[in-house]
Amino acid sequence: MRSLGSCRSLTTGVVVIYVVVSTLPVAFPIVFWLFLLSQALLIWMVVRILKAPRTSTRTFETHFYEDAPFRPGE
Helix, strand or coil: CCCHHHHHHHHHHHHHHHHHHHHCCCCHHHHHHHHHHHHHHHHHHHHHHHCCCCCCCCCCCCCCCCCCCCCCCC
C-alpha cells in the first residue's frame, strides 16, 4: 500500500462490495462488519491523502474555483 492510487482503489472496492452485499440476502453480521471496515478504510484513505507530501503551485487567490475564473471580491 505505497501509492495513493492503491489506497483509493482498495477503499472504493470495499465500499462497492459493501453496497452490493447489502442489497443481497446476506447475514447481518457480514453486512455490519463490511460497513465498519468501509468506514475505517475511508478514514484511513482521507488521512493518507491529507498527509501526502504533494504540494500545489495553485493558490486560493488565483484559483478560487477550478472550473470558473471567479475570484473573491469581484
